[in-house]
Amino acid sequence: MSFPSSSHAYGIGLIAVIVGAGVGIVYYQMYFIPEFNAKPHVDAKILNPGQTTTIVIVPGAENPAQEQNFVPKTIDVQLGINNLVIWKNTGDIGHTVTLDPDVNFVDKYSGKFGSPEIIKPGENYQFLFTQEVTVKYHCDPHPWMKASVNIVHGALTS
Numbered sequence: 735m736s737f738p739s740s741s742h743a744y745g746i747g748l749i750a751v752i753v754g755a756g757v758g759i760v761y762y763q764m765y766f767i768p769e770f771n772a773k774p775h776v777d778a779k780i781l782n783p784g785q786t787t788t789i790v791i792v793p794g795a796e797n798p799a800q801e802q803n804f805v806p807k808t809i810d811v812q813l814g815i816n817n818l819v820i821w822k823n824t825g826d827i828g829h830t831v832t833l834d835p836d837v838n839f840v841d842k843y844s845g846k847f848g849s850p851e852i853i854k855p856g857e858n859y860q861f862l863f864t865q866e867v868t869v870k871y872h873c874d875p876h877p878w879m880k881a882s883v884n885i886v887h888g889a890l891t892s
């Protein structure tokens with residue numbers, strides 16, 4: 735016991751190193767890894783598809799007796815090819831593109847699907863799909879306007 739104080743300091747130092755390493759590991763597992771994993775890795779071809787898909791909201795779409803409202807009513811869309819989907823309102827009144835209540839879908843890159851408000855005549859709503867999904871949607875003010883898009887694996891995607 736010739737250097738009691740320095741051996742005590744050594745013990746405290748060792749504990750500090752162990753605690754510090756423990757804090758580092760906890761931080762890495764609880765904050766760093768989840769944040770790293772939360773950033774979606776989306777293929778560049780899917781982020782910048784060469785073509786777009788257009789769905790037209792036709793004049794008279796709000797008429798329940800009219801068969802045509804969203805045209806086409808169902809469509810296959812290929813990831814990496816035409817997965818940017820544009821709804822064009824060519825009618826005379828406003829409509830929405832609203833996810834059906836029984837469909838639970840949030841795109842891992844683009845987030846929530848659906849027009850945030852009424853799409854006015856002459857205006858568009860667009861959504862970049864980045865994953866395979868079948869989305870059933872409707873128009874909020876005219877719930878009989880129903881349609882779906884089916885996002886499928888593209889020929890060019892791996």
Ligand SMILES: [Cu+2]
Pocket residue numbers: 795796828829830873874875876879
């Ligand atoms: Cu409508």
